[in-house]
Amino acid sequence: xxxxxxxxxxxxxxxxxxxxxxxxxxxxxxxxxxxxxxxxxxxxxxxxxxxxxxxxxxxxxxxxxxxxxxxxxxxxxxxxxxxxxxxxxxxxxxxxxxxxxxxxxxxxxxxxxxxxxxxxxxxxxxxxxxxxxxxxxxxxxxxxxxxxxxxxxxxxxxxxxxxxxxxxxxxxxx
Amino acid sequence: xxxxxxxxxxxxxxxxxxxxxxxxxxxxxxxxxxxxxxxxxxxxxxxxxxxxxxxxxxxxxxxxxxxxxxxxxxxxxxxxxxxxxxxxxxxxxxxxxxxxxxxxxxxxxxxxxxxxxxxxxxxxxxxxxxxxxxxxxxxxxxxxxxxxxxxxxxxxxxxxxxxxxxxxxxxxxxxxxxxxxxxxxxxxxxxxxxxxxxxxxxxxxxxxxxxxxxxxxxxxxxxxxxxxxxxxxxxxxxxxxxxxxxxxxxxxxxxxxxxxxxxxxxxxxxxxxxxxxxxxxxxxxxxxxxxxxxxxxxx
Numbered sequence: 001x002x003x004x005x006x007x008x009x010x011x012x013x014x015x016x017x018x019x020x021x022x023x024x025x026x027x028x029x030x031x032x033x034x035x036x037x038x039x040x041x042x043x044x045x046x047x048x049x050x051x052x053x054x055x056x057x058x059x060x061x062x063x064x065x066x067x068x069x070x071x072x073x074x075x076x077x078x079x080x081x082x083x084x085x086x087x088x089x090x091x092x093x094x095x096x097x098x099x100x101x102x103x104x105x106x107x108x109x110x111x112x113x114x115x116x117x118x119x120x121x122x123x124x125x126x127x128x129x130x131x132x133x134x135x136x137x138x139x140x141x142x143x144x145x146x147x148x149x150x151x152x153x154x155x156x157x158x159x160x161x162x163x164x165x166x167x168x169x170x171x172x173x174x
Numbered sequence: 175x176x177x178x179x180x181x182x183x184x185x186x187x188x189x190x191x192x193x194x195x196x197x198x199x200x201x202x203x204x205x206x207x208x209x210x211x212x213x214x215x216x217x218x219x220x221x222x223x224x225x226x227x228x229x230x231x232x233x234x235x236x237x238x239x240x241x242x243x244x245x246x247x248x249x250x251x252x253x254x255x256x257x258x259x260x261x262x263x264x265x266x267x268x269x270x271x272x273x274x275x276x277x278x279x280x281x282x283x284x285x286x287x288x289x290x291x292x293x294x295x296x297x298x299x300x301x302x303x304x305x306x307x308x309x310x311x312x313x314x315x316x317x318x319x320x321x322x323x324x325x326x327x328x329x330x331x332x333x334x335x336x337x338x339x340x341x342x343x344x345x346x347x348x349x350x351x352x353x354x355x356x357x358x359x360x361x362x363x364x365x366x367x368x369x370x371x372x373x374x375x376x377x378x379x380x381x382x383x384x385x386x387x388x389x390x391x392x393x394x395x396x397x398x399x400x401x402x403x404x405x406x407x408x409x410x411x412x413x414x415x416x417x418x419x420x421x422x423x424x425x426x427x428x429x430x431x432x433x434x435x436x437x438x439x440x441x442x443x444x445x446x447x448x449x450x451x452x453x454x455x456x457x458x459x460x461x462x463x464x465x466x467x468x469x470x471x472x473x
Contacts, residue, residue, distance in 0.1 A: 009193055012318065012343055016192065019347060023354045029365060048247050050292035051314075053307045055358035057446075060366030063384060064377035087222065094382035098222050100443045101301035103383055105232070108300050117300040120237035127230060 022046065027055050067110050068095050068147035068161060071125055075137040083125050083142075093160065110146045110166060118144055122169035142169045192343040197336065199460035201316075201345045202277070202324040205284070207452040208312040209275025212287050215309075215445065216268045219294070226301050229255040233298045246296035249289065263290050274316070277326030284316035304355075305446030308453060311351055319344045334467070348456045355450075357414040363407060372400035384441055402436075409433045417457060424462075430454050 025034040026046065038046070046052055068090070071083040088106065089096050097103050108117045122142035129139060144167040150156050219227070229235035235255035243251055253259035267290035273283035291310045295302055320340020325333060368374040376399035379389050409429045416422040417430075431454060434447040 009189070012192070012341070013188070015318070016343060016347060020350065023351060027358050029362065044245070047245060050247065050296055050310060053311070055304060055355050056362035057304055057359060058374065058378055059359065059362035059369065061368060062366070062374050062378045063381045064368075066380070066382055087225075092382070092388070097383060099218075100303060100445070101223050101226055103442065104301050104303060105226070106383060114300075116237065116241045117233065120233045123234055123237055124230075124232050127234070 022051060023053070026051075027053055063107070066094055066149055067106075069106055069109060070145035070147060070163070071122075072143040072145060073125065073129060073139050074141040074143065076140045077137060079137065083129070085121075085125070109144055115167065118167045119169050122167075126171070139171060141171065143167070144169075192346060193341045195339040196342045197460035198320045198323045198338045198340045199325075199334070199463050200456060200458060201319050201340075201342075201348075202326075202338075203458075203463060204312065204345070204348065204452070204456050205277070205280055205316055205319060205323065206275050206325055207455060208287075208309055208316060209271050209273070209283070211309045211449055211452060212267060212271030212274060212291070212313070214448075215306075216264055216271060218445075219264060223301075224257075224260070227260055227294065227297050228257050229260075233300065238297065242296070242299070246299070247292060248296045249293040250297050263293055266290055267294070274313075277323060278328055280323060280326070281317055281319065281321060284313050284319070288313040288317060303443055303446050305443065305449040308355070308446070308449040312348065312449075312453070315344045315347050315351070334464075336464075345456055348453070352450075352453045352456060353414040353417065356410045360407060360410045360414070363410075369403060369407065372403045375399050375402040375406070379440065384443075386440060386442055389440075406433065413454075423457060427454055427457055 021034075022038070025032070025038050028035040030036075043052075069085075069088055071085065073081045073083055075081070087098055087102050095106065097106060105117060105121075108114065109121060122144070125142055126139055143165045145163050146166045147161040147163045150159060150162055225231040226233060239255075249263055250259055253262070267287060270283045270286035270290065272278075274280055274287055288310065291306070291313060295306055295310065320338075323340070324335050324338050329335075363369040363374070366374065368377055376396075379385060379399075382388070409426075410433075412422070412426045413430050417426045431451055434451050438444050438447040
């Protein structure tokens with residue numbers, strides 16, 4: 001066995017061990033010791049290199065509710081204008097999106113998690129507003145609205161959807 | 175008297191398992207399928223999805239720069255924030271995907287695919303699915319696949335080369351990667367009350383945005399939901415455990431393919447199902463591939 005082959009085997013073995021550690025311990029429920037070590041000391045490098053991996057599809061609890069998403073622009077004069085993103089439409093009275101990537105974003109926008117995608121979409125809406133209304137009212141805020149089905153069937157018969165604002169993006173004061 | 179393993183025996187076992195030369199047909203098939211996945215997704219990104227990456231799109235460059243640019247590698251970080259830069263990356267990815275599928279400098283092609291995939295995926299992490307992670311890791315492992323491979327358009331006279339052998343460690347890593355996915359899915363599912371009580375699929379199949387169509391009335395039954403919930407758990411558990419036992423392997427593989435086809439029929443994340451079906455090809459032996467191709471040649 002020549003020295004190059006030995007070196008290749010050592011290199012490959014190190015890669016196998018490191019990759020096995022990453023795959024075994026990165027995606028675990030919170031509280032596992034090795035998961036905490038990986039996330040605390042190495043997440044910066046793992047995420048930078050695109051090696052983060054998550055395998056909890058519809059788990060622990062799968063999606064269970066239907067939601068509709070809406071957007072509103074609030075202006076400095078107090079008026080409100082609803083805004084529609086054409087990719088989010090209705091099909092048989094329920095939310096529809098052209099591709100699963102928009103579905104993923106739909107979940108992100110209506111969740112309690114990261115505000116970054118919500119702010120980004122609000123900024124996109126504002127850019128689209130300025131494109132189509134170049135010298136119009138001044139926007140102050142953008143709201144993301146979640147429409148949800150009432151719990152009780154009797155309520156649903158009267159009001160198929162109720163709504164609440166789940167996120168408000170305030171424009172920086174100029 | 176109890177015998178203990180020596181370090182030498184351990185190293186020899188490691189060496190035999192990961193580095194004893196084997197046919198490269200299985201890894202070559204996976205390489206071809208991964209190239210196809212890269213081509214499909216590159217093409218799909220050119221449609222409505224492109225707005226999710228464009229500098230003035232749904233995750234605009236200013237938001238990306240403020241929140242993610244310094245935290246994640248992307249070739250787009252070093253190019254001007256324009257749609258032309260995005261198209262350049264997609265162009266490179268398309269060519270690399272084609273080379274990967276056709277077996278043209280496949281190790282380099284896999285490296286380029288990995289870099290462009292990381293660049294695209296890191297640009298907007300909020301719209302990614304598990305399928306993106308799966309084939310990104312396939313590209314990573316394929317960088318190190320044996321260079322003496324089969325199914326290369328550069329050598330059509332010897333498209334199948336039984337004498338082509340190499341170290342199987344990259345194929346084994348892909349197999350372990352696939353098994354890990356199913357193991358983690360079962361682990362997380364068992365922590366959920368709805369998976370344990372058999373009602374999880376009832377919840378998912380009522381969420382219309384995730385479903386291709388409304389569930390037929392004949393299937394809107396408790397028995398169907400319990401079968402699909404527990405069936406998913408059993409099949410996924412088999413896919414990380416029984417799949418390693420020769421007597422069960424092909425049967426478990428068939429169940430796995432059926433599971434993913436079933437998910438494809440009902441739910442709207444088809445690309446993940448395709449990547450997983452392609453990934454299961456890593457568990458088919460070269461001998462079985464040759465038998466299949468001989469059977470195909472009769473037609």
